[in-house]
Amino acid sequence: MDSTAEAGEGTGRRLRELRRARGLKQQDLASDDVSVSYISLIESGKRTPSAAVVALLAERLGCSTGYLLTGQDGARTRELELKAAFADLSLHSGAHGEALQAFSEVLASAPVLPEATVRRARLGQALALEQLGRLEAAVQALTGLYEDPECVAGSAEWSQLATALCRCHQALGDQVLSVEIGERALRRLDQLGLEATDDHIRLGAVLVDCYRTRGDLAKARLVADRLIRFADDRGGRTAQLETYWNAALVAQSQGQIGEALALAERARALLAESDHVRQHALLSGVHGTLLLCSDPGDPERAHQLLERSHTQLVEVGTVDEQASAQTALALASLRRDRVAEAQQHASKALGLLRGEPRRESVEARTVLAQAQSAAGESEQAQETLRAAAQQLRQLPPARSSAAVWRRIGDTWQQFGDAAEATAAYQQALNDAGLPGLFPSTDRAGAY
Template identity: 40%
Template structure:
């Protein structure tokens, strides 16, 4: 049996731990007859907690008085926590299934629950919420959540959660048009991962793919090529498939209908874990696609070799990639075909990229229309080429282009200027160049030659 002092110490420890889990400072809980110094004494076990203060703190921290006193949850509270975790796994499954608004709504509902869900559940919900925001084209909002999660000292470099957050941070900086920040985050994370795991393994793939693209986007072609050469052997390993996922989901639904929350949670967790295995296949495809794109952008482009890697990537991504992944691969294939003089094939790949991009403003559509315009010009179909470039003008002049402001937008305008210039339409070219300079925050500078290179992320 605990002594009075032992019980006071344990209550203080639970108060401190819960406050930190909730992200609160002592000053956030102080007030109404309880100063910061008094709360500090309570947390250190140097003062007993009165029943009135205990009830107030339990309400503030979103737990029961029983838990603060004993560290034990009631059966009712344990069942409530299981229900919250089940709701979260269903939101995560919606995320995996491409139902991003529903996933975001589910995560936010779990995070708004009072009393709050357990700390581990809340972390998962916040991570999934950031993922949903990214997929919905709101990377700036996702970054705020991801930075805070990544700074948490309780997750160690090399862990699955740490790796997922590092990759997401790098990717969202790219989507927000901040390749230099993506490089900084990615390089630091890769160094930490290398310190834990000296030889590259599958864990390096996701981070490596994001960092290669970050170097590529920021102009560091040599660094991107060096990292791609290091990781490319991993792309030849075979990934296992996840055919049982649907069966687990169906079994989980049946268990939920029968009121067995614990079993439903277990089965849905299994379903959630299985698709993660296919992420390795996706990263393999992205690595090959990124390598092919690097071969096109080097000082001595190698379109034939690039095309072979991109064809392999296309097969891999058709099996387990996202539509945006496949669209980026199609754009690179279009570039390779145009370099090889296969203009009809280049146009076909650009059209497939447009189909995959859909109606969402991701920026892929802009680059696909640019590629298609160039392909049509090279085919001698001037009217269709002009129509494609006018479409690009309309997209870039609206708020629905899906490109980050600054460098990405400037590069697209500059590429458009190059293509207008290639068609002999100097007035249109100069307008596009001026728009590009304005997007970059410059004026009076000479236009630079743009590469028709889309963002892969």
């Protein structure tokens, strides 16, 4: 094949790829001067278009004539790479909607971009989808990148993808798959014998949280202790922050509130110089919740931290994070004897969650029931608590559910209903993997 034919074939291929990327049909490019059949011949490499036809097609496709002829468009490429850089900044600052739009615009011009820029934009798009709560779409995008042969095991991109997939599956409630992805990734890193990097440590930190959510606190503690050693020895600020943060959550789940507070303080100290608003917000929420749980506790300081967390999450947080912040504020209001405020916060949390059967909804209803009881609305409080229990029964049994059943049982006990409390405690034991020796025939509380 001579050079002219090769050039024509390359022009035709680029024309076809760019047209499809723009979502256009051949007739959309046709005009009085260029017929549909002629465009088809160009795309198949059977005709080499004149300079005038190339200019016309480039205008309709929104690219340069240089790109159609040679595949190179330096000015356009630089413009798109700058847009991708600004999208990264938007994602970092919490402007997830802006980031998603910018990454999508970059990907619409993928044929004119280097493969590295395209992959960077695809990863950014997936992370923006995750932060916007569009988890199924995020998982689909992340999985495609993670399973791509171009994704090298042990690389920074590979670690980021594994970490994000763990988070997304955890948020979707698939604790088995989230842990499986994290464990498999860490095993692969051990096989490769690579020195631990910040990205590897952050992957481990997310796996710690997956273990905690699943209720496997022993494994969570073992991995957390190992990661703290790595993070202290060779980890950067972000890796140390996420390690201490998740270790604090594990200590809290184990009832070691003093240790959890100490770890949270270390995380806050590392975060002090950061401009990452969402991380500030989430960690303030963790710290505030720990202060509520501590003995003797500091409800006023806890409320300040939780209020700050909520204000920031309204701007940069996901719907779930905003709802959890409202529930925490409701609990803080109860501790400060501000019953009406507690009801308002808990109701707002449920409004954000749209009443779906999720652990967050159950927790919000449980706090709402406590507030209603404190307001003297006894019948409504019991109805709310029964609704919480009914929702919790729709969720898969797990150790994390056991903790919520325990809170429901404690609330029934506060109401003076021993039968309902006992039924909730029994369900907590079952979900924790400690069923009774004999099946219970007493279905008190319709649990």
